[in-house]
Amino acid sequence: MKADPLMEIPESREEAIALQQLLRQRCIWERVIDTNDIALVAGADAAYSESLVYAAAVLVSFPSMEPVAHRVAIEPLAFPYEPGMLAFREGPALLSALIRLPMRPQVIFFNGHGRAHPRRFGLAAHMGVLLHTPSVGIAERTLIGRAEPPADADGATSPLIDGGEVVGMAVRTRSGSRPVIVSQGYMIDLAQAVELTIASAHGERIPLPLRQADRLAGAARREHGFA
């Protein structure tokens, strides 16, 4: 016998969609953690080489954003890129890096969408459910839905709407910069997801733990990929 894997890799698109719909039933969009109880937040992101995925997880204090720890996981790519299926491509490695962190964060930021997904279950929501940890999705571009551009001021927002439903928020974390798309991952409401994103950005466009994870993953790729 072998231990139950935290994540299974589907062998077909149909199987992947079925798994998303199954896990989505365990997803809740309500706020579960009080912001005052948050002391640690994390960010996780991935980089790729031809056949490997390099995942990085960074842990920082909140709201001071001081570095606490970081981990990197390198695994073979076992799923193609398909819009809406990102969790199956990056998920396994991201989970490996995250579970190796020395302490559990109260919230995790992911580079991708959460609820702002065609089946309302993007990478951030998927990871949150599997880790049973509140999560937030931060994306550069929209996958579904449409939002008016937020005013050009720090913290300005504009709802991302899809099918008459508010699935996320375009947030101008820093005036003069393009807005980021924030959406609920798991155990969090949209207002808190936006609030934590802004509080973790510290004047930059992207939440600090996510920026660090991005750099770390890229560095890992260069060192192992070739060099």
Place this chain on the structure above:
DNA sequence: GCGACAG
């Protein structure tokens, strides 16, 4: 049928 399409 024709686009759109996280990373």
Place this chain on the structure above:
DNA sequence: ATCTTGTCGC
């Protein structure tokens, strides 16, 4: 995501 030079702007 990744492949890549110069270049406009603060």
